[in-house]
Amino acid sequence: MRLSGYFMPTMKETPAEAEIVSHRLMLRAGMIRQASAGIYSWLPLGFRVLKKIEQIVREEQDRAGAQEVLMPTIQSADLWKESGRYDAYGPEMLRIQDRHGRDMLYGPTNEELITEIFRSAVRSYRDLPRMLYHIQWKFRDEVRPRFGVMRGREFLMKDNYSFDLDYAGAKRSYNKMFVAYLRTFARMGLQAIPMEAETGPIGGDLSHEFIILADTGESEVFCHRDFVEFDVLGAGIDYQSDLEPVVEAWTKLYARTDDKHDPAAFENQVPEDKRVHRRGIEVGHIFYFGTKYSDPLKALVATPEGEAVAVHMGSYGIGVSRLVGAVIEASHDEAGIVWPEPVAPFRVGLINLKTADAACTKACEETYAKLRDAGVEVLYDDRDERPGAKFNDMDLIGLPWQLVIGPRGLAKGVVELKRRRDAEREELSLDSALARLTG
Amino acid sequence: MRLSGYFMPTMKETPAEAEIVSHRLMLRAGMIRQASAGIYSWLPLGFRVLKKIEQIVREEQDRAGAQEVLMPTIQSADLWKESGRYDAYGPEMLRIQDRHGRDMLYGPTNEELITEIFRSAVRSYRDLPRMLYHIQWKFRDEVRPRFGVMRGREFLMKDNYSFDLDYAGAKRSYNKMFVAYLRTFARMGLQAIPMEAETGPIGGDLSHEFIILADTGESEVFCHRDFVEFDVLGAGIDYQSDLEPVVEAWTKLYARTDDKHDPAAFENQVPEDKRVHRRGIEVGHIFYFGTKYSDPLKALVATPEGEAVAVHMGSYGIGVSRLVGAVIEASHDEAGIVWPEPVAPFRVGLINLKTADAACTKACEETYAKLRDAGVEVLYDDRDERPGAKFNDMDLIGLPWQLVIGPRGLAKGVVELKRRRDAEREELSLDSALARLTG
Numbered sequence: 001m002r003l004s005g006y007f008m009p010t011m012k013e014t015p016a017e018a019e020i021v022s023h024r025l026m027l028r029a030g031m032i033r034q035a036s037a038g039i040y041s042w043l044p045l046g047f048r049v050l051k052k053i054e055q056i057v058r059e060e061q062d063r064a065g066a067q068e069v070l071m072p073t074i075q076s077a078d079l080w081k082e083s084g085r086y087d088a089y090g091p092e093m094l095r096i097q098d099r100h101g102r103d104m105l106y107g108p109t110n111e112e113l114i115t116e117i118f119r120s121a122v123r124s125y126r127d128l129p130r131m132l133y134h135i136q137w138k139f140r141d142e143v144r145p146r147f148g149v150m151r152g153r154e155f156l157m158k159d160n161y162s163f164d165l166d167y168a169g170a171k172r173s174y175n176k177m178f179v180a181y182l183r184t185f186a187r188m189g190l191q192a193i194p195m196e197a198e199t200g201p202i203g204g205d206l207s208h209e210f211i212i213l214a215d216t217g218e219s220e221v222f223c224h225r226d227f228v229e230f231d232v233l234g235a236g237i238d239y240q241s242d243l244e245p246v247v248e249a250w251t252k253l254y255a256r257t258d259d260k261h262d263p264a265a266f267e268n269q270v271p272e273d274k275r276v277h278r279r280g281i282e283v284g285h286i287f288y289f290g291t292k293y294s295d296p297l298k299a300l301v302a303t304p305e306g307e308a309v310a311v312h313m314g315s316y317g318i319g320v321s322r323l324v325g326a327v328i329e330a331s332h333d334e335a336g337i338v339w340p341e342p343v344a345p346f347r348v349g350l351i352n353l354k355t356a357d358a359a360c361t362k363a364c365e366e367t368y369a370k371l372r373d374a375g376v377e378v379l380y381d382d383r384d385e386r387p388g389a390k391f392n393d394m395d396l397i398g399l400p401w402q403l404v405i406g407p408r409g410l411a412k413g414v415v416e417l418k419r420r421r422d423a424e425r426e427e428l429s430l431d432s433a434l435a436r437l438t439g
Numbered sequence: 440m441r442l443s444g445y446f447m448p449t450m451k452e453t454p455a456e457a458e459i460v461s462h463r464l465m466l467r468a469g470m471i472r473q474a475s476a477g478i479y480s481w482l483p484l485g486f487r488v489l490k491k492i493e494q495i496v497r498e499e500q501d502r503a504g505a506q507e508v509l510m511p512t513i514q515s516a517d518l519w520k521e522s523g524r525y526d527a528y529g530p531e532m533l534r535i536q537d538r539h540g541r542d543m544l545y546g547p548t549n550e551e552l553i554t555e556i557f558r559s560a561v562r563s564y565r566d567l568p569r570m571l572y573h574i575q576w577k578f579r580d581e582v583r584p585r586f587g588v589m590r591g592r593e594f595l596m597k598d599n600y601s602f603d604l605d606y607a608g609a610k611r612s613y614n615k616m617f618v619a620y621l622r623t624f625a626r627m628g629l630q631a632i633p634m635e636a637e638t639g640p641i642g643g644d645l646s647h648e649f650i651i652l653a654d655t656g657e658s659e660v661f662c663h664r665d666f667v668e669f670d671v672l673g674a675g676i677d678y679q680s681d682l683e684p685v686v687e688a689w690t691k692l693y694a695r696t697d698d699k700h701d702p703a704a705f706e707n708q709v710p711e712d713k714r715v716h717r718r719g720i721e722v723g724h725i726f727y728f729g730t731k732y733s734d735p736l737k738a739l740v741a742t743p744e745g746e747a748v749a750v751h752m753g754s755y756g757i758g759v760s761r762l763v764g765a766v767i768e769a770s771h772d773e774a775g776i777v778w779p780e781p782v783a784p785f786r787v788g789l790i791n792l793k794t795a796d797a798a799c800t801k802a803c804e805e806t807y808a809k810l811r812d813a814g815v816e817v818l819y820d821d822r823d824e825r826p827g828a829k830f831n832d833m834d835l836i837g838l839p840w841q842l843v844i845g846p847r848g849l850a851k852g853v854v855e856l857k858r859r860r861d862a863e864r865e866e867l868s869l870d871s872a873l874a875r876l877t878g
Contacts, residue, residue: 005504005569006506007506007508007560007569007571009559009560009561030560033556033559035510035511035514035515035552035555036513036514036515036517036541036543039511039513039514039515040511041508041509041510041511041552041556042508042509042510043508043556044506044507044508044571047507047508047509050509065444067445067446067483068483068486069446069480069481069482069483069486070480070481070486070489071474071480071481072474072478072479072480072576072593073512073576073593074475074478074533074545074578074592074593075474075475075478076474076475076478078475091538092538094513094535094537096533096535096545098533098580098592099530099531099580099582102475104475106513106535106545113474113480116474117472117480117482120448120472121446121448121469122448130444130446132446132483137511137512137576139513141537141538143538153513153537154511154512154513
């Protein structure tokens with residue numbers, strides 16, 4: 001993509017309304033624009049990141065055996081009245097009347113609707129287990145939306161729902177999602193730690209939040225240092241195998257947010273030199289809730305003995321749009337965003353230091369063509385701007401690699417390759433640089 | 440994908456509520472489920488088709504130089520009051536009040552919001568032309584939604600907006616979209632014909648609907664037979680070249696829907712043996728509307744002479760979810776759907792005629808693995824069902840190829856390959872069949 005023709009309205013000023021760094025940087029990098037309070041439009045650069053994150057989430061859901069569907073944003077209130085949540089849900093639910101005066105709502109979540117879909121089609125234990133997910137926009141009418149996409153009103157979420165005959169089956173589904181989440185966040189370059197979470201009136205221990213560590217995080221977290229060094233299972237993982245040992249390894253150590261933190265237990269269970277006390281951001285939540293919805297909505301399946309029982313369910317959410325902000329919170333510096341490669345909007349930023357110089361522009365154009373031919377995602381700064389402005393913009397938008405081509409270097413036969421992560425710069429021949437970036 | 444574990448609730452009965460064939464077949468094939476009037480959930484099979492159509496639309500928008508953004512579904516009413524459309528729009532607009540009593544709406548279209556985004560960032564002719572599009576759910580509160588996804592209330596639409604300095608530039612953008620639309624529909628296996636459409640109070644001739652011919656179409660169309668034989672430009676098309684001759688070739692012949700039909704002109708301009716009078720379905724609409732929104736919303740750009748003028752705009756829509764139904768209307772038979780290959784949910788349906796037969800199942804499993812390894816999208820019917828039920832389901836869901844493996848054939852060293860389109864069957868060795876499907 002040529003920057004001269006790219007819709008990427010960067011800002012030099014720090015927007016006054018943005019309280020946290022991801023919000024500031026997303027606005028300054030021209031990734032988003034506020035449409036109204038807590039509601040954002042995704043501009044081309046931001047949209048690319050959103051899609052990359054969505055795709056990683058999708059691939060890991062599919063790998064774990066979940067099947068993708070797509071439920072609508074607008075739901076009838078009827079099912080929510082059946083489940084009892086229509087009245088229970090507070091003013092965060094956006095309630096709507098259609099032209100015929102029927103009660104509708106903008107879905108804040110989809111337990112009711114997916115349960116209705118399930119009960120309409122599945123009758124027997126033979127058709128279990130099932131995991132159905134979708135990636136769809138949700139709405140929660142926050143009283144005071146803030147923090148940009150980290151706590152917006154309209155947000156993109158992946159929500160998966162599992163259906164099993166009994167608790168044992170539900171636990172297997174839960175474990176699959178537990179492992180899928182570890183893999184999902186690791187692929188984005190994030191260190192996510194599963195932490196015990198509230199289970200509400202159902203009780204039990206099957207509820208975990210996945211928290212990434214970031215100094216600017218919304219909540220305090222307390223955990224064992226060994227978490228930071230754990231390896232996540234590779235892509236070859238067999239989701240049909242027993243995942244209980246993996247889940248146990250990841251849950252036996254202390255890890256809690258401030259809500260559930262117990263200082264005595266923390267000191268008891270974690271040696272002093274292993275105690276981590278930092279801030280964190282929730283990026284996912286998995287939850288087993290048994291027959292909470294299948295009971296009132298009568299989603300029954302026949303057991304092998306012919307008895308009709310309510311199906312056991314769990315739900316598994318990942319905040320897809322929130323993750324765009326969360327990655328930035330976890331990975332930025334004074335100059336701007338530092339994208340982990342797997343979610344970077346482009347891999348390489350190609351900077352033409354002097355567009356008026358014919359030889360320099362020729363070298364840049366050829367390089368741009370070669371990188372594209374090799375399938376490298378490249379943003380080419382071909383604008384007639386001062387080098388300083390180009391460097392600043394490129395640092396701000398945080399692409400992993402900057403390839404800088406200028407007349408002086410070319411005269412010496414070199415270009416500069418800069419790694420954004422640690423600002424390491426190297427002078428090398430253009431061919432070597434190309435080999436590095438396409439290799 | 441193994442059918443035994445796939446969430447594809449097919450139905451034998453024809454659903455009473457479905458008035459048109461695409462609606463009936465989508466329900467019967469387990470592609471969608473109605474969530475409430477005119478609002479559908481997309482089940483795994485339907486979702487795959489929706490995504491394939493979306494991706495073709497996206498690729499052709501990108502190829503034509505448009506940039507993808509994503510605007511929210513919920514908009515503030517403020518901009519619509521600025522443009523004057525808030526009052527003008529009828530009860531089809533879903534109006535909402537948020538918890539603070541602010542007027543919001545579920546976007547039926549996005550001219551206002553994209554104009555606001557544009558005006559916030561672009562000031563000069565140097566930054567023109569621009570084309571920005573998104574693929575997002577829209578809502579139109581139809582008084583009597585029907586025809587399934589062909590006329591739903593919540594629907595997925597691609598809408599692109601062009602920004603140019605003057606009419607001449609806007610015409611170039613219009614021509615790009617005109618050609619992109621021809622390519623988009625051709626890639627889906629559809630014959631789309633551009634027909635003159637209403638321009639409303641703006642006048643001029645820059646408004647075309649793209650209509651596909653289908654016996655079950657919603658409107659009558661009258662056109663010159665030569666359209667059906669026109670070639671569409673290949674992928675190598677240069678969108679920077681002058682596209683006017685292409686557009687002229689596609690617009691000089693008579694082609695009108697009943698709204699604009701003029702029997703005298705039709706008889707005058709089209710020789711009797713070239714007159715086509717059929718039914719059609721609108722799948723896209725392109726429209727130049729000048730400064731209709733940039734004037735009230737003050738989206739101004741500086742000309743080379745330094746004058747501030749309202750930017751010239753056009754909008755270009757494709758009904759993405761509607762296309763799923765439209766393809767079926769154009770391509771089905773008594774037994775079910777007949778997917779054109781580019782939008783088929785899977786390319787091959789593999790039928791195991793006797794799962795209880797060890798040799799047969801072994802051959803099927805190996806074939807399934809080989810097809811997947813070769814990157815072929817295959818749905819494997821490994822269910823313990825009678826062959827008749829399997830044939831019926833496979834015809835119903837309309838995958839382009841059926842590979843049928845049974846004990847008797849295997850004993851003779853053959854399998855059967857059936858092409859869904861014309862039911863042509865061939866007995867051949869398994870290796871030959873594999874070579875055909877992976878070649």
